[in-house]
Amino acid sequence: MNAPAANGARPVAISAERLSKHYRLGELHNLRRTVKRVLRRPLNGDVGLEALSDVDFTVYRGESFGLVGTNGSGKSTVLQILAGTTLPTGGMLEVTGRVLPLLSVGTGFHPELTGRENVTLFASSLGVPRRAIESRMEHVSEFAELERHMDTPVKRFSSGMVARLSFAIAMQFPADIYVFDEVLAVVDGEFQERCLGEIKNLHSQGRTVIFVSHSLEQVGEVCERVLWLDRGTVHDLGPTDAILPAYAESPHGA
Secondary structure, three states, X not given: OOOOEHHHXXXXXXXXXXXXXXXXXXXOOOHHHHHHHHOOOOOOOOOEEEEEEEEEEEEEOXXXXXXXXXXXXXXXXXXXXXXXXXXXXXXXXXXXXXEEEEOOOOOOOOOOXXXXXXXXHHHHHOOOOHHHHHHHHHHHHHHXXXXXXXXXXXXXXXXXXXXXXXXXXXXXXXXXXXXXXXXXXXXXXXXXXXXXXXXXXXXXXXXXXXXXXXXXXXXXXXXXXXXXXXXXEEEEXXXXXXXXXXXXXXXXXX
């Protein structure tokens, strides 16, 4: 089912309403506490961390959307919920379309498997048919500039090699929503420029892009709008040319 259009205009790709995530810290779980959690009963003395608290935002289909904030602001938690690797403890996140998440360098790769085997595993987890994977394998290795290393176990790859392979997979297999979380931080300048060009190309093709980087220059180059998170809450949300200067001038962005 397609997401409804916002205000009768742009279709919505991602919608978050009162999105929250609570982590309990330093506690051992027992059966009583587990049952209470399942039944959503209050736990006496429950101590933890509010990674997200009542976060609201909307990403429109075909939009390039950025997230900024310091470490611990909630960016990674939002992306993990979006990718389906963790569940919210409150609120709702609705996503329309297939998500291709590149949450960090090497996420989802098995170190004992070769580059070729990891491409097959990663693409299969996205529901890509085996024949389509095999037909794109050469393009993946060429884009990543790893033709000589595709039959080498990934544990022997440098972080830059793993990043290039991750990005090459994203570029060669189709999705509706692409999530890039600091995937360009460990690659060289020339490959960074190629990747930024490919991300812009995805945007021009009408794909939805979620982009996270500590490089405000890269965020400004890629994104139309930016969500500024601070200690698990929305500090600000708006056009990139308004949010980034304010963030850069804040103690967080300095």
